[in-house]
Amino acid sequence: MSLAREEGGELDDPLTHRVGYHLRRCSSMMMSDLIRTLKAVRMKPAEATALLTISRNPERSQADIGKLLDVRRANMVPPIAKLLDLGLIERHHVRGTTQAIIVTPEGQALADRIDELIEQHEDGFRERLTAAERAELIRILIKLRGTEPLE
Numbered sequence: 001m002s003l004a005r006e007e008g009g010e011l012d013d014p015l016t017h018r019v020g021y022h023l024r025r026c027s028s029m030m031m032s033d034l035i036r037t038l039k040a041v042r043m044k045p046a047e048a049t050a051l052l053t054i055s056r057n058p059e060r061s062q063a064d065i066g067k068l069l070d071v072r073r074a075n076m077v078p079p080i081a082k083l084l085d086l087g088l089i090e091r092h093h094v095r096g097t098t099q100a101i102i103v104t105p106e107g108q109a110l111a112d113r114i115d116e117l118i119e120q121h122e123d124g125f126r127e128r129l130t131a132a133e134r135a136e137l138i139r140i141l142i143k144l145r146g147t148e149p150l151e
Contacts, residue, residue, distance in 0.1 A: 019144075030125060037121040041113055046071075048114045050079040051103065054089055055111035059100040083107070 015021040031045070038048050053065050066076040080101070083089045088107030091099040103111060126134060 030121075033124070034118070034121055037117050038114070040117060041110060043110075043114065044079070046075075047079040047082055048118070050076070051083055051088060051107060051111050052114055052118075054083075054101050055103045055108055058102050059094065061094075061098055062101055065101065 034045055038045060041048075043051070049069065050065065053069060054060070057065065057068065062076055062080055063073065066073055069076075080089070084091070087104055088110055089101050089103050091101055094100040129137065
């Protein structure tokens with residue numbers, strides 16, 4: 001990919017053939033749009049993701065939710081604390097010292113709204129690809145994500 005310059009000819013982008021470069025650029029673009037979209041409900045992506053995941057997996061522990069999202073235990077604390085403070089989720093004992101997390105009715109209503117907002121957010125990106133291209137992209141991303149880091 002080259003960019004025309006007013007003076008001195010064209011610029012050569014040395015990263016245009018790098019997979020990581022394009023993944024990062026796409027990720028940044030999508031994350032910026034998601035942050036803007038979630039402002040409508042005053043949620044950050046981590047909080048919205050936690051709420052959606054809890055709403056789809058009731059009666060599970062915070063550790064279970066963190067494992068599913070591949071988030072370290074310490075990094076789960078802030079979004080869970082905010083959701084608790086807002087009354088969107090509750091904890092209750094299920095066995096021994098294990099606590100399960102459930103969404104409150106208010107939390108479920110917000111999770112449903114967040115799901116709609118994320119769907120609208122993704123529609124703008126999905127429209128750029130055919131159904132076959134989307135399926136292939138998801139297959140490739142899952143394949144890349146499932147590999148061990150290169151040493």
